[in-house]
Amino acid sequence: MSATAERGGSRPPDPEGHEGHEGHEGPDGPEGPAPAPAGRGELAVVALLLGLGAFLTHGTVTMTVPSTAGSPGPRFFPVIVIILTFSLAAALAVQILRRPRAAAPPPADAPAAGRPRTYTDWRAVGIVVAAFAAFIVLLTPAGWLLSAALLFWGVSYALDGKRPLFDTGVALAVSAAFQLAFSAGLGLDLPAGVLEGAF
Amino acid sequence: MDTVPLLLDGFGAALTPLNLLLLVTGALLGTAVGVLPGLGSAMAVALLLPVTFGLDPTGAFIMFAGVYYGGLFGDSTTGILLNTPGNSSAIAATIEGHRMARAGRAPQALATAAVGAFTGGLIATTLMVFFAPRLADWASLFGPAEYFALAAFAFAATATVVADSVVKGGIALAIGLALALVGVDPTSGAARFTLDQAPLFDGIAIVVITVGLLALGEVLHVASRIHREPQASRPALAGRPWLSRQDVRLAFPAWLRGTGFGVPFGVIPVGGSEVPTFLAYATEKRLDRRRKRPMFGRGAIQGVAGPEAAGNATAGSAMGALLALGLPTSATAAIMLAAFQQYGMQPGPLLFERNGDLVWALLASLFLGIGVLLLINLPFAPLWAKLLLIPRHYLYAGITVCCGLGVYATSASSFDLVLLLLIGLLGLMMRRYGLPLAPVLIAVILGPLAETELRRALAVGEGDVGVLFDSGIALGLYGLLVAGAVVAVAARLRRRRATAAAG
Numbered sequence: 294m295s296a297t298a299e300r301g302g303s304r305p306p307d308p309e310g311h312e313g314h315e316g317h318e319g320p321d322g323p324e325g326p327a328p329a330p331a332g333r334g335e336l337a338v339v340a341l342l343l344g345l346g347a348f349l350t351h352g353t354v355t356m357t358v359p360s361t362a363g364s365p366g367p368r369f370f371p372v373i374v375i376i377l378t379f380s381l382a383a384a385l386a387v388q389i390l391r392r393p394r395a396a397a398p399p400p401a402d403a404p405a406a407g408r409p410r411t412y413t414d415w416r417a418v419g420i421v422v423a424a425f426a427a428f429i430v431l432l433t434p435a436g437w438l439l440s441a442a443l444l445f446w447g448v449s450y451a452l453d454g455k456r457p458l459f460d461t462g463v464a465l466a467v468s469a470a471f472q473l474a475f476s477a478g479l480g481l482d483l484p485a486g487v488l489e490g491a492f
Numbered sequence: 493m494d495t496v497p498l499l500l501d502g503f504g505a506a507l508t509p510l511n512l513l514l515l516v517t518g519a520l521l522g523t524a525v526g527v528l529p530g531l532g533s534a535m536a537v538a539l540l541l542p543v544t545f546g547l548d549p550t551g552a553f554i555m556f557a558g559v560y561y562g563g564l565f566g567d568s569t570t571g572i573l574l575n576t577p578g579n580s581s582a583i584a585a586t587i588e589g590h591r592m593a594r595a596g597r598a599p600q601a602l603a604t605a606a607v608g609a610f611t612g613g614l615i616a617t618t619l620m621v622f623f624a625p626r627l628a629d630w631a632s633l634f635g636p637a638e639y640f641a642l643a644a645f646a647f648a649a650t651a652t653v654v655a656d657s658v659v660k661g662g663i664a665l666a667i668g669l670a671l672a673l674v675g676v677d678p679t680s681g682a683a684r685f686t687l688d689q690a691p692l693f694d695g696i697a698i699v700v701i702t703v704g705l706l707a708l709g710e711v712l713h714v715a716s717r718i719h720r721e722p723q724a725s726r727p728a729l730a731g732r733p734w735l736s737r738q739d740v741r742l743a744f745p746a747w748l749r750g751t752g753f754g755v756p757f758g759v760i761p762v763g764g765s766e767v768p769t770f771l772a773y774a775t776e777k778r779l780d781r782r783r784k785r786p787m788f789g790r791g792a793i794q795g796v797a798g799p800e801a802a803g804n805a806t807a808g809s810a811m812g813a814l815l816a817l818g819l820p821t822s823a824t825a826a827i828m829l830a831a832f833q834q835y836g837m838q839p840g841p842l843l844f845e846r847n848g849d850l851v852w853a854l855l856a857s858l859f860l861g862i863g864v865l866l867l868i869n870l871p872f873a874p875l876w877a878k879l880l881l882i883p884r885h886y887l888y889a890g891i892t893v894c895c896g897l898g899v900y901a902t903s904a905s906s907f908d909l910v911l912l913l914l915i916g917l918l919g920l921m922m923r924r925y926g927l928p929l930a931p932v933l934i935a936v937i938l939g940p941l942a943e944t945e946l947r948r949a950l951a952v953g954e955g956d957v958g959v960l961f962d963s964g965i966a967l968g969l970y971g972l973l974v975a976g977a978v979v980a981v982a983a984r985l986r987r988r989r990a991t992a993a994a995g
Contacts, residue, residue: 335925341921358682362679365951365955377665413924414718414719417718432909433906441897448885448888449886449889452715452884453884453885460885
């Protein structure tokens with residue numbers, strides 16, 4: 294019963310398909326910390342922070358400060374944020390590197406045969422991102438109805454929608470419902486695109 | 493005391509057919525997102541923010557009031573029935589609640605939770621109505637140094653308490669502050685970190701950041717783990733939620749004790765109701781141990797009553813802190829603050845003078861909101877659990893479409909949609925590595941205020957850092973911060989022990 298008591302521990306995949314009854318871990322809500330995987334993958338966060346710090350430093354150095362600016366000027370606060378960013382990057386790096394490497398290999402990273410290989414399902418994420426990118430590109434030329442339907446279909450496909458053809462119908466219905474609710478109900482104009490004049 | 497007539501005026505403004513419709517819609521929506529695991533009222537308000545642009549501010553805030561409390565009413569429902577709490581605030585109530593459900597007392601557990609949420613919300617909202625104007629009077633003494641102290645207090649408190657480590661909270665804070673820096677500096681007019689892109693001169697819209705982090709980030713996170721985690725099982729229950737006299741005798745004091753824990757925590761920015769709910773849980777458990785026949789571990793009704801009341805009491809007094817001080821103490825409150833700013837209002841001492849009508853209508857609608865929520869949750873909680881029957885892929889696909897729609901509806905710019913996608917990926921990364929989201933939101937929203945007030949204070953003091961500590965209020969806030977940190981660390985240790993013992 295104590296296996297899942299520790300918040301932040303990884304949940305082992307359950308082939309039976311039902312949520313474990315003994316723990317009380319919720320799915321990661323917007324305000325709840327996600328289970329932190331052990332290992333060195335977290336160095337990605339350090340890299341992100343270093344990149345952020347470098348970007349802010351570059352922007353601060355090359356900033357055009359108007360001659361009328363008082364003191365402390367527009368560079369003052371960014372410098373504080375830069376210092377904060379670099380010191381936190383260093384602190385996190387130290388934390389990660391001091392953690393014993395073999396202490397807690399997450400089950401999802403060290404899978405048994407037949408289980409997924411990596412912790413993050415990049416294929417599903419990739420499909421969602423691609424669908425959203427396509428939505429952005431197509432929104433103006435193709436119109437809301439088609440691009441939003443494509444977005445809906447893409448996300449539902451990425452999340453294991455099993456009936457692609459049926460889902461096409463659902464996607465078009467959802468997208469049309471949004472368009473109707475918004476143009477008729479709230480008076481917001483969504484781009485009509487190629488279907489301009491069809492309604 | 494002129495509070496009562498003002499409040500009655502507020503009820504008058506809130507009780508129009510349209511506003512009631514908005515309130516009920518908000519309450520239904522809030523309960524729905526609360527019930528669904530992973531979605532919270534923060535996300536619901538973020539997605540509604542652009543959509544309500546067409547409404548008048550009063551109507552919009554009345555709807556937000558429904559969503560705000562609705563999320564807290566709904567979040568324990570699935571936790572009790574399926575052991576999948578809708579939100580982190582429901583984890584404490586889930587422990588005993590789910591045991592009650594397994595013992596065949598699911599309807600009683602749901603009723604206890606609903607009445608607990610009602611009690612906590614009602615008491616906290618009443619206290620807030622009478623104390624918020626006083627708090628606002630007091631806050632009108634604030635100058636730049638005090639405002640900076642307040643912002644620093646909010647930053648430090650969220651960053652240290654929300655995350656499992658101070659470093660991670662700090663990282664989230666730094667990311668938020670960096671996002672808030674983009675745009676033209678209002679004090680000097682210098683363009684900062686805009687990469688010469690005209691759409692960035694006004695900064696990154698708060699709607700883009702909140703929708704991206706909370707909603708799109710959640711969708712990406714779910715996608716990233718879709719093949720990694722088991723699906724939740726289906727709910728199965730029946731029965732009527734009537735509490736016996738014995739149940740009420742046990743639950744009633746726990747509701748009050750829970751409220752007692754919740755109210756003070758709403759005013760301190762510790763990122764929401766996790767800490768008070770666990771404090772209430774631990775207290776009920778300790779009191780239960782003194783009984784002849786301890787019920788904890790077998791489905792104790794107090795274990796549901798205390799945390800639920802604490803959770804909603806926190807939300808109630810958090811609204812008071814937001815209105816009177818302009819201080820957001822949770823992610824949802826931070827987004828409500830963004831909503832005020834969207835309508836050109838700044839919560840804080842002046843709000844009661846400048847937008848008094850709206851504030852009192854909002855306060856009145858909070859009361860109406862908890863009443864409506866009790867009505868739609870007490871008898872129908874099992875029906876709400878049927879929401880889990882919506883296939884996951886349609887649910888998240890719909891949320892994604894809402895994200896795109898919401899952001900496009902406010903700005904009609906593809907540039908903002910690109911930013912939304914990038915921030916969504918940031919949200920995925922933060923979830924992936926256990927970085928908390930609340931500090932980012934609070935930093936984005938209070939960052940500009942902190943910067944302006946800090947620079948103003950230092951300009952007045954001509955560079956002397958001492959001006960920041962030159963007032964009793966500022967020193968008091970820093971003192972409170974230190975004291976709060978001590979209490980929070982102690983509470984976290986206790987909570988860890990409580991959950992370890994409960995598991």
